[in-house]
Amino acid sequence: MPVLNERAYLRRAVESVLSQQVPGPLELILALAPSSDGTESVAAELAAEDPRVRVVHNPAADIPVGLNLAIRAGAHPVIVRVDAHSELEPGYTLRALETLNRVGAANVGGVMRADGRTPFQRAVARAYNSPIGLGGGAYHGGATEGEAESAYLGVMRREVLEEVGLFDESIRRGEDWELNLRIRRAGHRVWFDPALAVTYWPRDSWTRLARQFFATGRWRGELVRRYGRTNSLRFFAPPALVVASSSAVVAAALQLTRVLSGPWAWLAAALYLPVLAYAVLISAVAAGRGGGSGWRDKLWTLAVLPTMHLAWGAGFLVGTVRGADDTVDTSRLGGRNTPLP
Numbered sequence: 001m002p003v004l005n006e007r008a009y010l011r012r013a014v015e016s017v018l019s020q021q022v023p024g025p026l027e028l029i030l031a032l033a034p035s036s037d038g039t040e041s042v043a044a045e046l047a048a049e050d051p052r053v054r055v056v057h058n059p060a061a062d063i064p065v066g067l068n069l070a071i072r073a074g075a076h077p078v079i080v081r082v083d084a085h086s087e088l089e090p091g092y093t094l095r096a097l098e099t100l101n102r103v104g105a106a107n108v109g110g111v112m113r114a115d116g117r118t119p120f121q122r123a124v125a126r127a128y129n130s131p132i133g134l135g136g137g138a139y140h141g142g143a144t145e146g147e148a149e150s151a152y153l154g155v156m157r158r159e160v161l162e163e164v165g166l167f168d169e170s171i172r173r174g175e176d177w178e179l180n181l182r183i184r185r186a187g188h189r190v191w192f193d194p195a196l197a198v199t200y201w202p203r204d205s206w207t208r209l210a211r212q213f214f215a216t217g218r219w220r221g222e223l224v225r226r227y228g229r230t231n232s233l234r235f236f237a238p239p240a241l242v243v244a245s246s247s248a249v250v251a252a253a254l255q256l257t258r259v260l261s262g263p264w265a266w267l268a269a270a271l272y273l274p275v276l277a278y279a280v281l282i283s284a285v286a287a288g289r290g291g292g293s294g295w296r297d298k299l300w301t302l303a304v305l306p307t308m309h310l311a312w313g314a315g316f317l318v319g320t321v322r323g324a325d326d327t328v329d330t331s332r333l334g335g336r337n338t339p340l341p
Contacts, residue, residue, distance in 0.1 A: 221319020
């Protein structure tokens, strides 16, 4: 479990792991990055309370570095990747082990079930759980079991991880997708099992959400530079929205300043159509069922979905042109998260 500034979530996440029933020994290794919210003291308390919890320090604070430190410190043949912002459903690990053996997979993942406490966080969760929000990947609500491109978190065979070289520490976001690409290229199976579920608590403020998605989009642009058409076409929808929206704004400015007039103005008006269609789609999602039913939840959904798409798309365009460089997700740095009940 990579951990950074997770004081509000860490205890519940750890408890959900330690309560898992497995046919053998279990250890939880926390890859602890330097935190500013008191997370270190919570981690120390948890390690003192249960000998199955161990702490390794991750001064680099990068997720793939922390994951590799924890994997190397472990002693068992199956690696269950967990997140400090998530909670495993009862029976998750046992079911994953059964699926690993049943289908002969190298990595098994399930469904990310986002949840929230505040109207804003519920709106973000609603977006995560919708195929419109994150592009329809299997782990965002898929129902059919089978081979997959990637796996959310993942329950993995150590021998396969060691064969492909663990996580690529040069990739700060999207490291799971890249690892699963190497697993599949090595001839192994990545498997999606919808019976597996993990509760995920998304970012709890607008600025944190925008920073998270910009960084994620920029790293996806970097992965496109590295791996080209191996990336799914769905990754290109947000940058297309950014281009369409920017074109519509330019067309409107040219019309208002009368640079374009007559037939040219009508042709430029066609640039509004994709943006209008998107606005109708987002409005329908916000007004529909799912997530919170209050008017605040619905209004936040109207704000959250474009924030996710435009931030991710802008990051993607920058990353595709310039690469990711040293971009990090700053959405969990130097702040406190909303405490759980």
